[in-house]
Amino acid sequence: LLDEPFSGIDPIAVYEVQKILRKLKERRMGILITDHNVRETLKLVDRAYIIHKGDVRCEGKAEFLVDDPVAREIYLGPEFNL
Numbered sequence: 044l045l046d047e048p049f050s051g052i053d054p055i056a057v058y059e060v061q062k063i064l065r066k067l068k069e070r071r072m073g074i075l076i077t078d079h080n081v082r083e084t085l086k087l088v089d090r091a092y093i094i095h096k097g098d099v100r101c102e103g104k105a106e107f108l109v110d111d112p113v114a115r116e117i118y119l120g121p122e123f124n125l
Contacts, residue, residue: 049080057083085109085125093118
């Protein structure tokens with residue numbers, strides 16, 4: 044479980060954390076990440092969930108969520124892209 048692993052760190056550190064997480068993923072380890080740095084997180088995950096007011100409102104692969112109108116309305120905004 045990682046809570047905000049990309050918060051407040053410089054781009055080099057983001058890259059290093061992503062590298063470590065990719066290695067864990069290659070070992071087929073399950074990792075739960077909560078983070079507001081959506082781009083960095085979506086680049087890593089197989090599946091993502093958007094929780095709004097305590098309810099899971101959207102779930103799926105990054106490519107799906109980026110185009111999902113509900114995800115855009117409640118969290119990503121109209122201009123978000125990977």
